[in-house]
Amino acid sequence: MAAFLQVTLAGLVTGSLYGLLALGIVLIYRATGVLNFAYGAIGAIGVSVMYELIARGHFNFWLALLCALIFSFIFGFLLERIFARPVLNAPVFTKAIATLALALVLQTIADQIWPELAQSVRFATPFDSITTRIGGVYIRLTDIIIIGTASIAMAALTLFLTKSKIGIAMRAAAENMSTARLMGAPVSMLIALTWAIGSLVAALAGIMEAANLNYVGVHMLDSALLYVFIGAVIGGIESMPGAVIGGVLLGIADNILALYLAGHTLGPVNIGDPGVRESIIFAGFVILLFLRPQGLLGQRQLRRV
Amino acid sequence: MSSQFPLQNTHRNGASIARTTLEQTALFLRQNWLRLSGIAAALIFFFALPAMFDQIFGFSADFELHRVSLIGIFIIAAFAQNILTGYAAQPSLGNAAFFGVSGYMVVWLVNDLNQPYWLGLVAACAVAALLGIVTGGPALRISGAYLAIASLGLVMLANSILTLWDTTAGRESYLFNNIPAALTDDHSLYYFVLWVVIITLYLGYNLTRSRIGRAFTAIRDDEAAAESFGVNLTRYKLLAFTISATLTGLAGGLYATWGGTASSSMSSVDQTIAFLAMIVIGGLGSIIGSILGAIFVGLIPLLLGLLPNVITVGTVQIQITTLNTGIYGVLLLLALIYFPMGLQTIPALLQKFLQRRKQS
Amino acid sequence: MTTLTIHNLSAGYGPIEVLRDISFSVPQGSICAILGPNGAGKTTIMRALSGLIPIRKGSVELNGARIDKLAAEQRVRKGLMLTPEGREMFPSLTVKENLLMGAFTQPKARFQEDMDKILEYFPRLKQRLNEPTASLSGGEAQMAAIGRSLMARPSVLLLDEPSHGLAPAIVERMFAIISKLNKDEGLTVLIVEQNARQALALAQQAYVLQAGKISLSGASKDLAKNQAVQELYLGG
Numbered sequence: 001m002a003a004f005l006q007v008t009l010a011g012l013v014t015g016s017l018y019g020l021l022a023l024g025i026v027l028i029y030r031a032t033g034v035l036n037f038a039y040g041a042i043g044a045i046g047v048s049v050m051y052e053l054i055a056r057g058h059f060n061f062w063l064a065l066l067c068a069l070i071f072s073f074i075f076g077f078l079l080e081r082i083f084a085r086p087v088l089n090a091p092v093f094t095k096a097i098a099t100l101a102l103a104l105v106l107q108t109i110a111d112q113i114w115p116e117l118a119q120s121v122r123f124a125t126p127f128d129s130i131t132t133r134i135g136g137v138y139i140r141l142t143d144i145i146i147i148g149t150a151s152i153a154m155a156a157l158t159l160f161l162t163k164s165k166i167g168i169a170m171r172a173a174a175e176n177m178s179t180a181r182l183m184g185a186p187v188s189m190l191i192a193l194t195w196a197i198g199s200l201v202a203a204l205a206g207i208m209e210a211a212n213l214n215y216v217g218v219h220m221l222d223s224a225l226l227y228v229f230i231g232a233v234i235g236g237i238e239s240m241p242g243a244v245i246g247g248v249l250l251g252i253a254d255n256i257l258a259l260y261l262a263g264h265t266l267g268p269v270n271i272g273d274p275g276v277r278e279s280i281i282f283a284g285f286v287i288l289l290f291l292r293p294q295g296l297l298g299q300r301q302l303r304r305v
Numbered sequence: 306m307s308s309q310f311p312l313q314n315t316h317r318n319g320a321s322i323a324r325t326t327l328e329q330t331a332l333f334l335r336q337n338w339l340r341l342s343g344i345a346a347a348l349i350f351f352f353a354l355p356a357m358f359d360q361i362f363g364f365s366a367d368f369e370l371h372r373v374s375l376i377g378i379f380i381i382a383a384f385a386q387n388i389l390t391g392y393a394a395q396p397s398l399g400n401a402a403f404f405g406v407s408g409y410m411v412v413w414l415v416n417d418l419n420q421p422y423w424l425g426l427v428a429a430c431a432v433a434a435l436l437g438i439v440t441g442g443p444a445l446r447i448s449g450a451y452l453a454i455a456s457l458g459l460v461m462l463a464n465s466i467l468t469l470w471d472t473t474a475g476r477e478s479y480l481f482n483n484i485p486a487a488l489t490d491d492h493s494l495y496y497f498v499l500w501v502v503i504i505t506l507y508l509g510y511n512l513t514r515s516r517i518g519r520a521f522t523a524i525r526d527d528e529a530a531a532e533s534f535g536v537n538l539t540r541y542k543l544l545a546f547t548i549s550a551t552l553t554g555l556a557g558g559l560y561a562t563w564g565g566t567a568s569s570s571m572s573s574v575d576q577t578i579a580f581l582a583m584i585v586i587g588g589l590g591s592i593i594g595s596i597l598g599a600i601f602v603g604l605i606p607l608l609l610g611l612l613p614n615v616i617t618v619g620t621v622q623i624q625i626t627t628l629n630t631g632i633y634g635v636l637l638l639l640a641l642i643y644f645p646m647g648l649q650t651i652p653a654l655l656q657k658f659l660q661r662r663k664q665s
Numbered sequence: 666m667t668t669l670t671i672h673n674l675s676a677g678y679g680p681i682e683v684l685r686d687i688s689f690s691v692p693q694g695s696i697c698a699i700l701g702p703n704g705a706g707k708t709t710i711m712r713a714l715s716g717l718i719p720i721r722k723g724s725v726e727l728n729g730a731r732i733d734k735l736a737a738e739q740r741v742r743k744g745l746m747l748t749p750e751g752r753e754m755f756p757s758l759t760v761k762e763n764l765l766m767g768a769f770t771q772p773k774a775r776f777q778e779d780m781d782k783i784l785e786y787f788p789r790l791k792q793r794l795n796e797p798t799a800s801l802s803g804g805e806a807q808m809a810a811i812g813r814s815l816m817a818r819p820s821v822l823l824l825d826e827p828s829h830g831l832a833p834a835i836v837e838r839m840f841a842i843i844s845k846l847n848k849d850e851g852l853t854v855l856i857v858e859q860n861a862r863q864a865l866a867l868a869q870q871a872y873v874l875q876a877g878k879i880s881l882s883g884a885s886k887d888l889a890k891n892q893a894v895q896e897l898y899l900g901g
């Protein structure tokens with residue numbers, strides 16, 4: 001039982017990070033129709049900046065955190081202006097492939113600036129060693145901070161999008177750009193703002209992942225990205241709460257599967273192998289989508305006649 | 306490019322009924338001379354390429370030719386993706402799964418089960434086709450971004466299973482030791498791939514002009530309208546999945562032959578995205594686009610490989626090799642920004658440009 | 666004293682020039698109608714006036730100041746608001762959120778008061794305030810679209826075929842509301858209509874647009890008697 005709770009906790013931690021990342025991806029997708037495959041690289045650059053400030057600039061952890069987040073916000077804004085704007089009206093595929101190209105460029109740049117981060121480098125936080133034990137379950141302060149921060153960030157983003165004027169205008173522009181302009185909304189600004197917020201969220205999630213794993217690397221979010229996309233799609237890529245739920249479910253499922261498959265074999269096959277776990281998750285995902293093509297919370301689209 | 310049947314243009318001239326076949330042929334030649342001479346030039350170029358390589362590269366010619374053969378395999382895979390995505394408008398990213406499975410199938414059948422190579426290749430295509438039908442059926446229920454990510458899931462699933470097969474069998478990758486001697490020679494492999502490409506594209510060209518091809522385009526342009534005109538959506542979409550999977554299977558089998566090995570990276574996100582990148586760069590719904598896209602994606606890394614490793618600017622040394630991926634990304638971005646509808650639009654753009662020059 | 670003056674306006678899309686040298690004006694406090702067959706360029710005029718497409722020649726003046734170089738976002742702040750053809754609601758946003766978007770250029774403190782006033786004109790919307798506009802009926806959506814435009818406190822309201830696809834009774838009620846807004850609030854209205862009979866009854870002045878040119882203009886009651894107009898639009 002304790003083992004089960006322990007992995008559920010780990011699942012909640014990764015799940016809330018996946019959920020947060022999925023939220024950022026959905027935000028950008030809805031506003032600009034871009035399936036942003038560069039999202040992992042954007043987040044990783046945010047973390048690397050923080051690492052730089054701590055390791056070379058000798059900044060205090062919290063100040064470095066703040067600066068990295070501000071940097072990521074501006075970085076996202078600039079990325080939209082310089083790179084996403086020229087393809088804004090291109091077909092959806094073109095935009096998706098363009099983000100892949102962007103990912104290649106960003107990773108090359110990051111590799112040049114931080115060659116040492118091609119491998120994993122230790123990433124320490126002020127709250128690393130603080131743990132407590134409830135029942136048989138070890139809880140790190142890091143776990144609580146991650147789950148708490150992710151929840152607060154998701155709630156804040158939701159409030160912003162449903163209650164503030166700018167947030168509502170962002171949703172409006174996502175649905176009908178020219179009419180939003182007619183209402184006097186500065187649409188071009190709003191789109192750039194979407195990328196800025198998305199990039200900030202990516203950096204926040206990346207930093208928390210670094211705190212979770214205690215290491216930082218330029219490619220640290222690459223493998224998570226596909227899971228995040230799957231999480232977003234499971235929830236329904238049009239739906240923000242759906243994306244969060246999908247991400248959390250995936251994180252928990254992954255950890256629980258890891259627990260129960262470990263150390264077992266099936267004939268010649270070692271089912272403790274991570275490949276088996278991945279197979280089960282991908283197969284489950286594919287089957288789930290066949291059963292519910294619009295994801296868990298996505299709306300079934302009405303066919304135009 | 307007009308999707309009209311070439312001879313239909315004669316409708317515009319009232320006297321078309323009186324035309325003899327000879328005159329029609331002449332007309333067809335006159336209307337399409339640019340395209341026809343382009344094709345002829347390309348054929349001559351590609352058949353003469355090995356000889357030219359012998360001249361240019363001397364004894365590394367085989368090695369270089371081998372690398373070029375890969376582009377031919379990519380053309381087949383790109384065209385397969387284009388049938389599905391460009392013509393039938395299905396944003397499926399699952400093709401790498403068929404690519405990988407078929408590669409493993411060929412090696413398994415020929416290597417481990419000692420079947421003749423040709424049988425292995427055909428059987429691998431059949432397996433891919435079958436997988437295409439099995440996954441295409443449910444895939445019809447999914448649309449848009451959901452289909453894209455779901456099919457990406459399929460690729461990952463195939464990847465995990467193939468990796469698992471390798472680990473269970475205790476090997477790094479699946480070595481193909483039984484390749485027929487005729488195909489181990491780089492020159493004959495090149496001509497073999499070239500012929501397969503020519504035949505595939507010729508059949509593909511006729512397919513896209515047939516009733517099936519027109520049904521695909523009708524579905525792409527307006528699904529509801531196509532359905533109301535009596536196009537059976539399920540049947541044609543499934544057909545697109547099947548044809549695409551079969552051709553991808555063919556490419557996968559050739560790839561395993563080309564590389565002398567099958568590895569699970571054939572069914573990877575990177576691979577499937579490369580297929581998509583090819584058709585987006587070349588142009589959706591276009592054969593020329595598939596060719597140009599495959600050449601772009603396949604050739605750029607080769608050309609970048611020709612750059613010197615280190616460039617010294619003043620006192621600064623720049624390590625070019627570490628920048629290759631980034632340069633490739635930048636080129637990709639530029640192509641997408643300047644040719645959002647693909648490289649296939651270059652001739653038309655050029656024509657427009659020349660016309661404007663003439664006017665002013 | 667005229668509010669909106671259009672002088673020698675040309676506009677179009679790509680190589681196509683849809684409007685050629687159009688001149689007309691909408692006097693302050695009046696209702697003017699533009700009539701014309703499909704494809705005449707009526708919507709193109711509305712787009713050019715509101716800034717969704719650039720003009721190629723000529724000028725657009727609002728209260729004596731040129732606005733044709735301003736971006737669409739800025740023309741709203743000058744008091745010009747378009748209710749576009751096909752209503753163009755934000756479908757997943759609620760009616761209230763749509764109204765809030767209409768009031769984007771207005772201080773938030775005013776929102777409740779303005780919304781209450783608009784709901785008096787369009788009482789049907791009251792019950793649907795918290796529902797996504799995708800669920801509205803055609804009539805309700807048109808009311809919501811006009812209401813959304815009014816939230817910007819425009820001095821000139823541009824309406825592009827508000828009657829399209831609506832039952833005659835609803836059209837009548839809507840036109841009555843437009844007329845009331847004109848009288849009570851002094852709202853200047855430029856309305857594009859296919860529904861010539863009702864539009865001529867509503868407007869004081871009308872222009873007939875054909876193939877991108879104004880072919881007829883005059884007071885509504887004169888135009889209603891005009892032979893050509895009768896044959897074209899009023900069924901003889």
Ligand SMILES: Nc1ncnc2c1ncn2[C@@H]1O[C@H](COP(=O)(O)OP(=O)(O)OP(=O)(O)O)[C@@H](O)[C@H]1O
Pocket residue numbers: 678681683701702703704705706707708709710750859
């Ligand atoms: N976005 C566009 N791109 C190119 N041509 C367009 C575009 N929109 C309209 N047109 C063309 O401009 C001409 C005028 O169109 P417009 O929409 O202004 O007509 P309209 O008078 O509003 O017609 P309707 O009564 O059908 O609404 C038409 O020939 C149309 O085909």
Ligand SMILES: [Mg+2]
Pocket residue numbers: 707708709750826
């Ligand atoms: Mg119109």
